[in-house]
Amino acid sequence: MAMLAVSMFALIALMGLAIDMGYYRYFRRKMQTAADAAALAGALQVPFGSANIQTAGTSAATENGFTAGNGVTVTISNPPVDPPFNSSTYPTYVEAKVTESQLPTFFSRIFGVTSFPGTLTTSAVAEGSLNCIYALDTSKATTVVTVSNAIVNSNCGITDNSGMTLTGGFTGLCAPSVQVFVSPAVAAGSCSNGKDVKPAPPTLLWHQVGDPFAYLTAPCSVNDAGCGTATYNDPPTTVCPVGTTVITTVSNPEPYNAAWATTPPCFTPAVTFAANSNPTFAAGATFLNTLTINGGFLGTVAFKGSNTVQTSIRGGLHVQGGLLSSVNFYPGVFVISGGISDNGFINLMNFNANCNYQRGVANGCASNPTTIILDGGGMGLTGTIPTGAGVFIYNTADFTPGFSVPYGAINVKFGLGTLMQAPTGGNCGLSPGVSCAGILFFQDRNNPQPAVFAANLTFGSGNSFLEGAYYFKDATVNFQFDFGANAQYSFLVAKDLDWTFAFTFRNSYQSLPNNSPIQEGTAVLVQ
């Protein structure tokens, strides 16, 4: 009988253990759901900075039944604290860990064990912000994104607020994720040939997304509607700024005066310089009319810059003729009404002559950027090769009463060796505290002029690249060359997108202090 009692005791104990283990497994399942939700919620906040990652993670755990306290802990880490993602190499990764140290038992209570020994731990890791391409047009048209006879390859996701159309026999749109609001009539494929999208079918958005660069407060002048604090001045109209040497009569070409390198001149009539005279203009130089530069051969024109004393051109900057001459801008603010244009022959335009491009490096000089305000008239280059590490170009209009200059387009045919890089820091005339890191082109949100980025058909554009964001919220962007293949990263945020040439989007953000500047969150579980 004693043996029977012992056997029954052991049998019941084992059965009780089985039941408790079942409950343990059930509880772990619930914990894992909470950990997954918390990791995703935290990762979704990554694009907006670190401020709300903790709050979002813990509130998501609460929504799934796990609130810190009474033996439960919820830990959110960015970057993760556990291998293999526990390094600064994974700044967009968020780890959520949910632990329970007082999980009650049922049958084991008979033997005095009221809670599971040790701590149950579940964890999950999610990666945030994968997107880099946005078509913001909410019209629901199927042509908001068009790809014609081109393969677009992206290392980061695509979000389209409407539909897309692919035409041509060698066409593809390939990215880690493709999200659309209107289901497109596209086929799945390998993205190496045929007409296809990968992954396919694209994910359907259930809400149209907002502007991921909405936080970038645009540079503005006092004449711009809705301008709060002006960050630049429209070029003066008839009166030269104080501190400049006023020049009212000029020759053609105007001979260079070495004094202008230290005291900025102010030309009231239109003026033309020969690049061969190698003029240098101090920051604050002002041109109340058109400024023309005759390219000549191997000449150098230098515009010194300043972040507090802006250089202004009212009638536009035109570079004509010449061969291998350079127009150099130095860090500072340049406001140009009337646009930038050229008809030269392989002239160079260095937008930040202080800084050489360094691939994938948080370049100190690129954080001291050159800010070009296209204050009406846009930019049309056909034979000029632009370069510069640390360049920010804002394309707006000049609303000076009586002297207004309307919105212009950016229409460029960049030549061989084009190399432009967005700033890696600095403010660029945005609101105080807002960084322009990663932003190369920013078109006024009310400027509908379409942008075209093309290659110079005469000389080709081999090894040319533009590294940074193309931000054209209210305009169509047409790519006729792959300016991303040799860039470390590219962002494209526009109303409508049109590729008629292959394009490559990369996502190596090592040179940017805060990773991707995109503020629109998506996230995926990676562990």
Place this chain on the structure above:
Amino acid sequence: MMNIRRNIKPGRVRGHSLCTSASQGVRPLNERGVALWEFALVLPVVLFIALGVFDFGKLIYFSIEVESAARAAAMFGAQNAGEATTNPAGITQAAYNEAPDIQVGHCGTGQPPGSGCWLGSGAGAFLAPGDTFYYGCECPDGSGIKSGNTACTGCSGGQHEVYWVAVQTQATYKPFVPWNQLPFTGLPASYNLTGYAKVRLGAQ
């Protein structure tokens, strides 16, 4: 064999190892059949407990499936965001697929013993309590919850609104043994199981 065992009495052949062994293996005449009686007595108890454990194990098993189904359905809605609006029936199906042991349409009196049955079918089967949509938005700290397409604005402290998909799965488990018919158990005829998952899918 019986004769041999009958003739050997414990203690009669002292010092013999066989005797010692026999003394332990053979019961006195008055104890013969006790093991059988013990077995007969214990068997119902063991069976009772075993069936209870069996039923409880299945209950736990189905609970895990229902919980997993909620997570899978929410993930389906979140990672295929359009599905949450255009294909709510797909969310239901995603839950079904995750828990293949739970059946559809067998609930009620016809539910076989020891089986699980989904409480709900079609679009909207697994809406969370109080929700009329599977999706909505809220602030990152969980405040300002809005369901459906209602605009979510006004998050405090510079927070950016987030979008979510929430699913609550419900099923019922009918025990293999009708424990509720036993006197004094007070147990229900079937058990309702629920799983819940709320997953965030985007922020801006």
